[in-house]
Amino acid sequence: MLTRSRWITLVLMALLLIASLAACGDDEANNTQTGPALTVNEPWVRATIPMASEESGETEGESTESGETGGVTGAFMTIANTGNEADTLIRASVDASIAGTVEIHETTIDENDVMKMRPVEGIEIPADGNAVLKPGSYHIMLLNVQRDLNPGDTVQITLEFASGQTLTVDAEVRAME
Amino acid sequence: MQRSRFLLLITLALLVSVLLAACGSSGDDAGPSPTPLPGTILDPPKEVADFTLTDHTGQPFSLSDLRGKVVMLFFGYTNCPDVCPTTLAEFKQVKAQLGEDADQVAFVFVSVDGARDTPERLAAYVHAFDPDFIGLTGDDAAMRTVGQDYGIFYQRVSYDNPDNYLVDHTASSFVVDQEGRYRIVFPYQSDPAGMAEQIRRLVAGQ
Numbered sequence A: 001m002l003t004r005s006r007w008i009t010l011v012l013m014a015l016l017l018i019a020s021l022a023a024c025g026d027d028e029a030n031n032t033q034t035g036p037a038l039t040v041n042e043p044w045v046r047a048t049i050p051m052a053s054e055e056s057g058e059t060e061g062e063s064t065e066s067g068e069t070g071g072v073t074g075a076f077m078t079i080a081n082t083g084n085e086a087d088t089l090i091r092a093s094v095d096a097s098i099a100g101t102v103e104i105h106e107t108t109i110d111e112n113d114v115m116k117m118r119p120v121e122g123i124e125i126p127a128d129g130n131a132v133l134k135p136g137s138y139h140i141m142l143l144n145v146q147r148d149l150n151p152g153d154t155v156q157i158t159l160e161f162a163s164g165q166t167l168t169v170d171a172e173v174r175a176m177e
Numbered sequence B: 001m002q003r004s005r006f007l008l009l010i011t012l013a014l015l016v017s018v019l020l021a022a023c024g025s026s027g028d029d030a031g032p033s034p035t036p037l038p039g040t041i042l043d044p045p046k047e048v049a050d051f052t053l054t055d056h057t058g059q060p061f062s063l064s065d066l067r068g069k070v071v072m073l074f075f076g077y078t079n080c081p082d083v084c085p086t087t088l089a090e091f092k093q094v095k096a097q098l099g100e101d102a103d104q105v106a107f108v109f110v111s112v113d114g115a116r117d118t119p120e121r122l123a124a125y126v127h128a129f130d131p132d133f134i135g136l137t138g139d140d141a142a143m144r145t146v147g148q149d150y151g152i153f154y155q156r157v158s159y160d161n162p163d164n165y166l167v168d169h170t171a172s173s174f175v176v177d178q179e180g181r182y183r184i185v186f187p188y189q190s191d192p193a194g195m196a197e198q199i200r201r202l203v204a205g206q
């Protein structure tokens, strides 16, 4: 049977061992990897409402009550980070012939089942982790969309990260449903 | 602390947790429902006022035009890229699950963004999901009355893009019965099969 003091000594020794092992692990990681390492999986864009039946004759830049002349849609994907440092998606862009404005948004559902969509400064991709952009959560919002995006189309999206890295992905357009 | 007292404490703690667990499970046994249904049923049903808005063809449309059918209502806006299409896609699944009973059910998307959601835009939107879906839109005054009956919250939100605004809104779906009474509320992302089951019961007059 252990006395109280011997027991405390044992615990302290164990803690010391764990701490030293953890420090050791960090050193190893620093030696083998450098910063974030990002890949993008399954990028997709939701098809837009067909505009053909709508009057599209609005003058460029004309201010209407609704402001934006085109429709909106969202782009979704998983951004994986196998590196040992976090990174942050800070900007996304598409060709001006696709959409006039691109923003990074987060949708949340509060405790009263109220949906709130808000622009965010960025989306963090944790070290050795993922950021999932999906309906009802983070997404890249395309505003003032300039043409119908139909299932099967591809939208090229450029992603800029806080680390300075830029990735370009081809997102497949999927049906609205 | 003495070892024997320590053991005694541990034993007591284990005993208490076992007892609590037994309590909990006996409670579960009382109501065996393998897959709980997603909707909250209003009992008694809530009497709600009829309302008239503009439909996706530009014509006046009243809730009472759907008397005799079960009506599934969702409030949203077409510039919503994720929650609204997700829900309408689920409506489509509910309709498919209902099979022949779907004839007795109307699926209605009510815009809380009358300023931007014209009938044309609504038509394109709801019909991208199903040709039978109905789109309704109306001005703020008309919508306010409707919103109060169903406890809908919605609010325009401006942000640093002056050309756009966002609309916070309740993401639940609401079910009105054949007599125009509000009967069920489904939270966002309810299981379509579960929703279909609860709607089927209303169709059957249960």
Ligand SMILES: [Cu+2]
Pocket (backbone or CB within 6 Å): A074, A105, A106, A117, A139, A140, A141, B081
């Ligand atoms: Cu958005």
